Amino acid sequence: MPGRDVDLVVIGAGLSGCALVAALKSKGWCGTIQILEAGRGPGGRSATRRRRDSPLWRLDHGTPTLSFQSEPCGQLRELMTSLEQRGVVRVDRDPVVGLDHLGAVVAPPDHPLLRGPRWRGIPTMATVVETLLSDGGNSVDARFGERIQTLSRVDERWVFPGGLRGRGLILSGTLLAHPRSLAMLGWRDVPLREAVPEGHDSVLDEALAWIANLNASIRWNLMVQFPAMDSDSLPRQIWLTPRAQQQFGVERIVLQRQQQGGLGLVMHGLDDGALITPETQPQLMTVQEQRLLSLLPEILQPWPSLQGLVSNAHSLGVMRWGAAQPLDQGMPNALQWCRRVRVGFCGDWIAGSGFGMAEGALQSGLDLAELIAS
Template identity: 35%
Template sequence: MIPGQGLAKAAPSLAVIGAGVAGCALVAQMRRLGWRGPISLWESGRGPGGRASTRRSRHDARVRLDHGAPLLSISSTEAPALLAPLLDGGWIEPWGGGLAQLGAEGQLIIGATDPLTQGDLYRGRGSMDQLCRGLLELAGSDVELHSQCLVRDLATTAAGGWELLDQQQQWLGAADWLVLSGTLLVHPRCQTLLGWPEPPLQPLARTLGDPQLQRAAAAIAAIDSSPRCALLLLIPPAAAEAWRRLPFRLLSFEAAAERRWGLSRLSIQPLEDGRCAVVAHSSAAVARLHSDVIGSRSSVAQLSGVRPSPQREQALIASLTSALSAVVEPWITPLELEGSDPQLMRWGAAFPEGAGLARELMLCPQSRIGFCGDFCSGPGFGRIEAALRSGEELAERTLAAISAG
């Protein structure tokens, strides 16, 4: 298609940046509500999932590590509309693993919950990326997914639509309506993370003459977030037995325990072939202390402007491993990590903090742009629940605005 041309007049097109839970929920709900216009979905990562993705291996199909969210919790009484079809389709299932909390003296409280494990708990069936895969399945086959494609810049068209540009300012695609389901193009963290001079939406928000967009862009730019580092281990079958016998599948750390060990969560994920994936999330404080250390094998490391530092990465892996060893010492001694291929992954913006984006700013019809994601205020803020709900809500509001316009 020639840039800026060929857009169907009868059915306006929609470009969604980000194939995390919110972006996938949005496209699923648009289709469920009967909208058949063209949808393109743009994702910088290797596939859909975002912070609820699963790390896989190109060489070994049996390997899967849920290195972001290990589960989802629905804490409000009215479940998101997409939950039932996801369950019916077998994409997600009730969480069946044991929960526990660790106190500062090393005491284990079996069954204790924390803010991330309150309400009804679910997980992707087999792996967390099944959640987004299921959402895309619900959306149907006519959603154009562009993975490993970073949208670097945005421009507006004379007809009031949007153009998406890559790192070389080359045209990627165009659409009448745009949804941003991540904050990268609006938030100043793109400057520190990727060395961009300015978040690309900000100059447009200043010049488009849409006060609602200006407010939305300012509100998103002001959202703080808390980081995490993740240590990923793939324990070979012989050593994995001890990990499988642990009295929990998900261990959270009380505040004092978090300060003591520098860890916030430990997730045990047995694989079918006898191996066991182990994911240890650092505390926010440890992640902040090592803000310049990214995982050299993470997808953000492929983006220009990001320079991994192997030495500091190895030092952080060693320090997280030693904390992990101290934590599991009552059950696993000595800690056998030979062949476990330790990897580091950084979640620079793991959890949004503060009030989030007010719901009335989620859609700016005058500029034909919308925002969804766990950073939108409301039930489940900062969790998958908010990502699902915001995608669903924005789908309804966008459809209403398209019909009205």
């Protein structure tokens, strides 16, 4: 990477970033792309946890499905059809139940992620982003474990540590463009604002003002390994009702059967509003792990076979997921690509009806590719 010049630097290898590079390739765009991803591999909130000591162990620790508000159409339908035909996804019809504040199993709550059609990645959610990334072709290079600490623009090029320079910059998340970066990264100002002064690009100014109005949403996802058991009678997802969510501070539990007979569990914990900074995050992750583990026996009461194995379960730690909540009126298409400074935006925060809506992530990548290639 030292001294390398590329046409686009894409920060984030989640659904939207990978959909973008695949769509650019399909449109015949011939530029070079460097993806920088903080995680160990592609996926973002569609990532899959793998264990070095157990190659068959795979746990989707972010979103368990690709959720849509309604049946996809146009380019989005074409993309999903292609993924289905290649065996990368299948329609998700696995059982979903609700759990109320009294510990009774009820109908699942009315939630945007459950209203429309859903697909699962085969064999895991990471397969979807891995496929999209490979569809980008040989002009795409991805580097993982790359956390961006500086952001600057020199001589109309975006400059990164190690000498990487890009003519264009794509943000698939809001962290470098949203005021929450001040606390989480210890910046004095929004990183993108520091790199491009106000007034230099009126479209970027509008985009940053729109992004500043977004509210951040945080999840603390506890990953747990259960021993082998008969899991045929268990639901795939357990959604807590609004009152139960308020009582327990948990959104849902997702169960994932393992090939070798074990069971993986992910508890999506809600945030309590504590300030997250580089200094406080390690302690917060420990506190959240202990809190969520302590809730498991009570929440799993309706499933005695699973509840009885809690004492033999093994915690795999907590993942913190942060994202901006999309506004009712999505980001105007004209703000997705700021041509003067060549900055683009994609992600589920651009349009959609909730945290983790794959429809908004994929569609925003397709829309941005159209703008860049035009």
